[in-house]
Amino acid sequence: MKQKKKSDVAALLDYAGSHRGLTFLGLALSAAAMLLSMAPYICIWLAARDLIEVAPDWTAARSVTRYGWMAFATAVGGIVLYFAGLMCTHLAAFRTAANIRKRGVAHVMEAPLGWFDANASGLIRGRLDAAAADTETLLAHNLADIVGTITLFVAMLALMFVFDWRMGCACLLAAVVSILSMFAMMGGKNAQLMAEYQAAQDRMTKAGTEYVRGIPVVKIFQQTVWSFKAFQQAIEEYSAKAEHYQADVCRVPQSINLTFTEGAFVFLVPAALFLAPGALAAGSFAGFVTDFAFYAVFSAIISTALARIMFAASGMMLASTALGRISTVMDAPALTIPEHPRTPRDGRVEFEDVSFTYDGADRPALSHVSFTAEPGQTVALVGPSGGGKTTAASLIPRFWDVSSGAVRVGGVDVREVDPHVLMDQIAFVFQNSRLFKTSILENGRAAKPDASRDEVRAALMAAQCGDILEKLPQGMDTLIGTEGTYLSGGEQQRIALARAILKDAPIVVLDEATAFADPENEALIQKAFTKLTQGRTVIMIAHRLSTVVGADKILVLDEGRIVEEGTHKELAAAGGLYAKMWADYNQAVQWKIGSEKEAV
Numbered sequence: 039m040k041q042k043k044k045s046d047v048a049a050l051l052d053y054a055g056s057h058r059g060l061t062f063l064g065l066a067l068s069a070a071a072m073l074l075s076m077a078p079y080i081c082i083w084l085a086a087r088d089l090i091e092v093a094p095d096w097t098a099a100r101s102v103t104r105y106g107w108m109a110f111a112t113a114v115g116g117i118v119l120y121f122a123g124l125m126c127t128h129l130a131a132f133r134t135a136a137n138i139r140k141r142g143v144a145h146v147m148e149a150p151l152g153w154f155d156a157n158a159s160g161l162i163r164g165r166l167d168a169a170a171a172d173t174e175t176l177l178a179h180n181l182a183d184i185v186g187t188i189t190l191f192v193a194m195l196a197l198m199f200v201f202d203w204r205m206g207c208a209c210l211l212a213a214v215v216s217i218l219s220m221f222a223m224m225g226g227k228n229a230q231l232m233a234e235y236q237a238a239q240d241r242m243t244k245a246g247t248e249y250v251r252g253i254p255v256v257k258i259f260q261q262t263v264w265s266f267k268a269f270q271q272a273i274e275e276y277s278a279k280a281e282h283y284q285a286d287v288c289r290v291p292q293s294i295n296l297t298f299t300e301g302a303f304v305f306l307v308p309a310a311l312f313l314a315p316g317a318l319a320a321g322s323f324a325g326f327v328t329d330f331a332f333y334a335v336f337s338a339i340i341s342t343a344l345a346r347i348m349f350a351a352s353g354m355m356l357a358s359t360a361l362g363r364i365s366t367v368m369d370a371p372a373l374t375i376p377e378h379p380r381t382p383r384d385g386r387v388e389f390e391d392v393s394f395t396y397d398g399a400d401r402p403a404l405s406h407v408s409f410t411a412e413p414g415q416t417v418a419l420v421g422p423s424g425g426g427k428t429t430a431a432s433l434i435p436r437f438w439d440v441s442s443g444a445v446r447v448g449g450v451d452v453r454e455v456d457p458h459v460l461m462d463q464i465a466f467v468f469q470n471s472r473l474f475k476t477s478i479l480e481n482g483r484a485a486k487p488d489a490s491r492d493e494v495r496a497a498l499m500a501a502q503c504g505d506i507l508e509k510l511p512q513g514m515d516t517l518i519g520t521e522g523t524y525l526s527g528g529e530q531q532r533i534a535l536a537r538a539i540l541k542d543a544p545i546v547v548l549d550e551a552t553a554f555a556d557p558e559n560e561a562l563i564q565k566a567f568t569k570l571t572q573g574r575t576v577i578m579i580a581h582r583l584s585t586v587v588g589a590d591k592i593l594v595l596d597e598g599r600i601v602e603e604g605t606h607k608e609l610a611a612a613g614g615l616y617a618k619m620w621a622d623y624n625q626a627v628q629w630k631i632g633s634e635k636e637a638v
């Protein structure tokens with residue numbers, strides 16, 4: 039059965055949760071405020087009628103003062119109710135926005151880590167923050183305005199019959215024309231145009247961001263004209279859409295809308311001129327004039343209400359786009375949690391006939407991969423770029439779930455292990471490990487929150503970070519990233535390794551990260567690796583073959599398949615892909631040594 043899409047307001051009220059009642063209270067107060075705001079006009083009309091009836095003996099008009107006070111009281115009451123309503127809708131809006139942020143973050147926490155590859159954390163946060171803020175205006179102001187305006191129209195319909203239905207109709211007609219022209223601008227096929235216009239605006243913003251981000255590269259490669267082209271194209275596309283929308287779609291209905299919004303008298307004055315002779319003949323001209331005065335003043339409220347509806351409509355559109363952006367976060371796939379979790383026996387890692395295809399990819403990143411890493415063994419994954427090394431390593435901590443086959447840790451399918459327990463089993467060191475902008479001590483504690491200072495220090499020393507601690511002004515307590523305490527890539531890598539040592543997990547997944555380190559750092563990182571990997575199962579993604587010579591097993595991955603498997607000695611002698619890679623590697627090393635000698 040096709041599921042009916044929830045309206046934007048219903049979706050927002052879902053997020054409001056227990057504050058939904060506050061929203062309804064706010065809306066009810068706004069409606070009551072709108073009704074009260076009409077009362078002074080009625081009082082003034084009543085007072086004017088009294089005066090005209092007794093003219094020119096003004097002192098005979100006994101109720102004028104009473105009506106005056108009533109007008110004052112209802113005006114004040116209207117203002118008080120309006121503010122009380124706004125307070126409720128604002129409170130509800132802020133709480134709803136907070137709920138959106140909380141639910142978004144909670145949902146994202148359940149997503150597999152691989153999802154963050156395509157959805158950078160800054161982008162997710164920005165998307166949630168901006169979208170939550172965009173919904174605030176709708177809940178805090180626009181909904182109340184819409185409810186208030188609907189109340190006004192219903193009240194107007196009633197008043198039409200109370201005073202003079204013909205002049206009431208004239209006022210209402212202006213409002214109807216104004217609203218119809220508004221729908222013509224925003225509804226039907228123009229809604230699609232509006233969506234295209236907004237999409238063009240989004241593309242322009244993105245292109246602008248890309249342009250600013252790419253300025254360093256642009257400068258290096260002297261690409262100014264070309265790099266500007268995409269941005270310029272996006273601006274031109276946007277301006278063409280904006281011009282088309284404004285000139286061809288909006289001009290006529292907007293002119294009508296403005297005419298009738300600002301000039302609600304358009305029908306009222308001709309109606310009055312048409313009715314005046316009849317009233318004069320019937321001897322009720324005085325009453326007719328007061329009725330006309332009432333509707334003339336009343337038109338002013340209609341103009342204000344219509345202007346509010348215009349803002350409310352654009353607020354609705356903004357909120358609708360915001361909800362779309364929120365759903366891209368809320369639709370993130372959640373990691374399945376086993377109902378009856380099992381506990382891994384030991385640090386054994388096993389791939390059984392594993393295949394995996396990324397979402398949207400047309401070919402598998404891994405095909406029928408099977409291997410075992412016994413506890414304490416080091417298994418190296420090598421092979422050409424794009425062969426599937428990182429993908430294979432990512433499947434162990436469930437960054438992604440396999441498409442077919444099984445990945446087992448300690449004899450248990452990773453999908454049957456509680457994700458927290460699984461994470462406790464694995465220390466993962468990325469190629470570009472991120473450190474938090476806090477002290478080195480706290481960075482270490484990210485792996486083990488209850489670690490003592492001595493434990494963190496011992497891990498840092500094991501990871502060869504002694505020289506880093508010595509040169510920093512406050513040692514372990516130095517905040518990373520503050521003035522003067524920027525660390526090189528190699529130094530950050532060693533602190534990340536200390537973190538992994540502190541985690542003390544039976545399995546270590548290492549994305550070998552010495553490629554960009556200077557020789558001194560590389561030697562220290564290698565030492566830290568040795569400490570980290572002692573007695574653990576190690577799955578190592580190796581980019582430099584020198585680091586895999588001592589591995590217990592080397593798997594050569596090419597186009598997602600294991601094409602060779604064995605020790606360095608066996609593979610180097612086998613004359614296959616590994617032997618070729620090894621020969622190329624040695625040649626590169628010799629070339630490097632040769633060029634260094636020449637330089638001396």
Ligand SMILES: Nc1ncnc2c1ncn2[C@@H]1O[C@H](COP(=O)(O)OP(=O)(O)OP(=O)(O)O)[C@@H](O)[C@H]1O
Binds near residue numbers: 156399422428
């Ligand atoms: N997030 C992703 N979405 C879609 N395809 C991906 C994603 N990550 C990797 N791939 C594709 O999967 C294949 C395997 O990539 P993977 O990163 O595992 O290779 P690799 O052997 O680690 O490469 P490298 O040595 O360059 O790091 C490649 O074809 C790559 O383009």
